Amino acid sequence: MKNPPFHYHRPATLDEALALLAEFGDDGKILAGGQSLLPVMALRLGPPAHVIDIGTLEELKSIEVSDTAVTIGAMVRHAEAEHSAEVAEYTPLVAAALPHVGHRAIRNRGTVVGSIAHADSAAEMPAVCLATSATMHLASAEGTRNVAAPDFFQGFFTTAIEPNEILTGVSFPAWGPTTSGTVVEVSRRHGDYAMCGVACALDVADNVINGAALAFFSVASTPVRIAEAENVLLGQAPSEATYQAAADVVTDTLEPEGDIHATAAYRLHLAGVLTRRGLAEAHDRIGVPA
Secondary structure, three states: OOOOOOEEEOOOOHHHHHHHHHHHHHHEEEEOOOOOHHHHHHOOOOOOOEEEEOOOOHHHOOEEEOOOEEEEEOOOEHHHHHOOHHHHHHOHHHHHHHHHOOOHHHHHHOEHHHHHHHOOOOOHHHHHHHHHOOEEEEEEOOEEEEEEHHHHEEEOOEEOOOOOOEEEEEEEEOOOOOEEEEEEEEOOOOOOOOOEEEEEEEEEEOOEEEEEEEEEEOOOOOOEEOHHHHHHHOOOOOOHHHHHHHHHHHHHHOOOOOOOOOOHHHHHHHHHHHHHHHHHHHHHHOOOOO
């Protein structure tokens, strides 16, 4: 299907892009990788009157590493982050998630931040943001602000981004050598959206679990973190019995939604299985480059 008519803008600077958003408001949309926006436009699902292409903005193309965080700019492609040594070392959960995102062609064009801004509840990166307590960096012509992951994802395809704002980057806390994570999911085919998935993180030192995160995707209108299951893990030795105890809490707590792809009961079963599998894999990855 062909795209409907629209006005195309290619700003030379971030300030120019923000000025265009301020001018067009709800009628303007940002184009980064285009892997989400262009299909929406082709299907006539609320096509914008103005498309603002930020693809040439060099200031948004960096991966910046500090003592406390790794910040991925809005124009960093999935493939760039997937093969980044800094991402693998300091934010291994991000590195573990990226091979699950679509297919290679999509990762070569699509952007990490674009996937987060799109906020598909069946996608991996929003769940990774929730599991890592990531921080979103938003900019408008009026200034900048930061939003924590739990406050950012508000509903299906709905975020805290205002019509005049651009999500310019996302900061993931830098992890030490005792912490790692993984993403496990079940989909009909590789590259399809998962019927259920979980982003797992574990911090283990001296054979004791000191920190844990379990963020599920494709189970509700936003990614869901199960704090009750995480608390069961704390202070325990990593073992199949410990992981099973967490899985039992997940299946007692989580209330997934059913649809044409999977029933609620099947998603709940998958959530328990993937909890055990993900925690074991996360523990195995500690101290091993992603």
